[in-house]
Amino acid sequence: MPAFDYSGYDSAAKLKKGVIIADSERHARRLLREQELLPDYVGEVSKTRKGAIFGWRETRANNFDLAVLMQQLAILIQSGLPLEEALKVTAEQAETDCQRRMLQSWRSEINEGRSFSDALSRSPYQIPDSVIAGVGVGEESGHLHKVLQRLAEDIETSAENRKTLARSLIYPFALLATSLVVVVIMMIWVVPKITIIFANSDQELPLVTQLVMGLSNFTSDYGIYVFLILVFIIIAIKKFLQNSDRRRRWHQILLSLPGLGRWIYMANIADWARSLGVLLSNGVPALAALKISSGVLQNTHLRRQLEAVTEAMRQGSSLKKALDRNLSSSGFLVQMVASGEASSELDKMLLRVSDYYALRLRNAVDVFMKLINPILIVFMGLVILSVVAAVMLPIMDMNNMI
DSSP: OOEEEEEEEOTTOOEEEEEEEOSSHHHHHHHHHHTTOEEEEEEEHHHHSGGGGGTOSOEEOOHHHHHHHHHHHHHHHHTTOOHHHHHHHHHHTOSSHHHHHHHHHHHHHHHTTOOHHHHHHTSSEEOOHHHHHHHHHHHHHTOHHHHHHHHHHHHHHHHHHHHHHHHHHHHHHHHHHHHHHHHHHIIIIIHHHHHHHHHTSOOOOOHHHHHHHHHHHHHHHHHHHHHHHHHHHHHHHHHHTTSHHHHHHHHHHHHHSTTHHHHHHHHHHHHHHHHHHHHHHTTOOHHHHHHHHHTTOSOHHHHHHHHHHHHHHHTTOOHHHHHHHHOTTOHHHHHHHHHHHHHTOHHHHHHHHHHHHHHHHHHHHHHHHHHHHHHHHHHHHHHHHHHHHHHHHHHHHHHHHO
């Protein structure tokens, strides 16, 4: 069902803005009047939201926004407020437009008699299936505030794991890209102006000067073509990976890389174990929880393996045996799951597994950052030293000749 941005005036002549779910613009205006709002503007979200420029009707909910809203709703519901009133209060105190629109879209659905989990699934913002399933169980059990609090913690932890992995990848590339930009600027604009004094002399230039001048000439003559080729390669790779089978094979290759592959494995398994543990602790049936938690995995090769685990359990296997047969590098995970199944505390064991892998990931990234920093600094220093030497050595030779 479409979502509509709206602005309108209440009985106190105050301007209200938000999002409402309706079949059409006329239906949206009627719903607003039923809420005692005089519509001023109503427009379909897909035509007014920035993300819709690319043709998207739905926008993925930001992890930070979702966690904040779940925590606030949990507190208000625990204090005795009805869900609809809690949504209204939270929307009035929302820090961002995104949070306000999300809350108002949920409230609009609930005002039409739907459950909170249905409101989340019908929202114009894409909400993770694990959150929708958890909320559904919370509504049925009467412990919605506890479930919302657990889900908020789960979202924050998963986001932190992904941020840790991203930081380990982005920082070195950003530093290398900055170094490359500096070198290109020097090669195109700085070096030619300095070395032109050597070009017409009969002096034999040092090897380092010849190399730097040759690199400067190549960058000036062909740099733009190299840049365009790189852009084309990036676009071609992105297009190539749009195919699900090719993307899965690429993700399999990433998992086999030394160091990086292990980090990707730990980040994904930490997210999966936490999601599964939270769902099981909230009362979601095991098979449904396994199916939903597999969807949180970013690596499609691991997702395929865990979908095979779900299928094996559907055929009667225990989780321990299914993981042992279908998931690679799962020794520690299998032992913890076996312990959890034996003690009937599988949900708690899975949360411990998640914490273990998250801690290992953070420690590995911290060690990597401590090692890569001096290496990159030395590299940049050598590049700058080479350029300085290429300029200064011929000048010193000319002075000696004089």
